[in-house]
Amino acid sequence: MSHIKAQFITLEGVDGSGKSTQAKLLKEALEAEGHSVLLTREPGGSPGAEEIRSLVLEGEPDRWSAETEILLFTAARRDHLERTILPALAAGTIVICDRFVDSTRVYQGLTRGDLRDVVDKLHALMIGREADLTLLFDMDPKLGLARAKARQTTEERFEDMGLEMQLAMRQGFLALAKGAPERFAVIDAGRDIEAIAADTLAAVRVAL
Numbered sequence: 125m126s127h128i129k130a131q132f133i134t135l136e137g138v139d140g141s142g143k144s145t146q147a148k149l150l151k152e153a154l155e156a157e158g159h160s161v162l163l164t165r166e167p168g169g170s171p172g173a174e175e176i177r178s179l180v181l182e183g184e185p186d187r188w189s190a191e192t193e194i195l196l197f198t199a200a201r202r203d204h205l206e207r208t209i210l211p212a213l214a215a216g217t218i219v220i221c222d223r224f225v226d227s228t229r230v231y232q233g234l235t236r237g238d239l240r241d242v243v244d245k246l247h248a249l250m251i252g253r254e255a256d257l258t259l260l261f262d263m264d265p266k267l268g269l270a271r272a273k274a275r276q277t278t279e280e281r282f283e284d285m286g287l288e289m290q291l292a293m294r295q296g297f298l299a300l301a302k303g304a305p306e307r308f309a310v311i312d313a314g315r316d317i318e319a320i321a322a323d324t325l326a327a328v329r330v331a332l
Contacts, residue, residue, distance in 0.1 A: 130331035131217075132209070132253070132255050132257075133150075135147050135222050136223060136224070136227060136260050137297065137313060138263065138297070139290060141261040143222050146259075146321060146324050147163055147220050148163065149321045149324070150220055151163045154220075159218050160217045162212045162218070163222075164220070165222040166223040166224055166227065167196075168200070169209070171207075173204040176196055176197075176203075190232045191239065191242070193231075195246075197232070198251070205253065210253075226300055235293050256307070256331065257328065258307050259309050260297055260308055261313035262298065262312060262313055263312070263313040263314040265294045267314065309327035309330075309331075311327065
């Protein structure tokens with residue numbers, strides 16, 4: 125599968141935007157077309173990174189500072205990269221990742237302080253890999269937050285930071301997409317699941 129241009133695909137968006145559902149549907153669609161596909165997530169995707177996931181997604185909103193979160197997310201991402209992403213890419217597998225560095229750029233780098241430069245420097249030093257294609261699932265953050273809270277999981281630390289942060293995150297993601305149009309495809313995530321899935325697969329087919 126070395127001919128595939130978009131072998132590493134990431135999904136981004138505000139909380140509750142339907143990324144996880146669309147990631148699963150995309151994996152199934154690509155496998156049906158004969159591709160080898162790995163679906164993974166961040167934070168997480170490797171045993172060490174999954175342990176860090178519970179640290180950053182659970183607990184009170186003020187549990188960590190944005191600076192500490194950047195270090196934790198980067199540590200999780202490095203382990204994920206070494207143990208899961210790079211071996212799969214080397215084997216010719218398409219990797220679909222539910223969130224990657226763009227989430228850190230927005231959550232910690234833009235909406236919780238002017239730390240974007242710190243995020244980018246750490247990413248260049250410790251990760252050094254961008255996605256080939258990033259699918260941004262864009263929707264009304266108010267609706268997304270309601271969906272996310274309705275899940276009633278223990279991983280709601282960022283949702284508990286409120287609507288104002290979700291609104292800021294949406295603008296942050298859209299700004300990233302505008303700044304890197306060659307990598308991003310923006311999907312209207314405020315529609316029914318089937319319509320979103322069709323547009324998602326169409327965007328990936330163009331990139332492949």
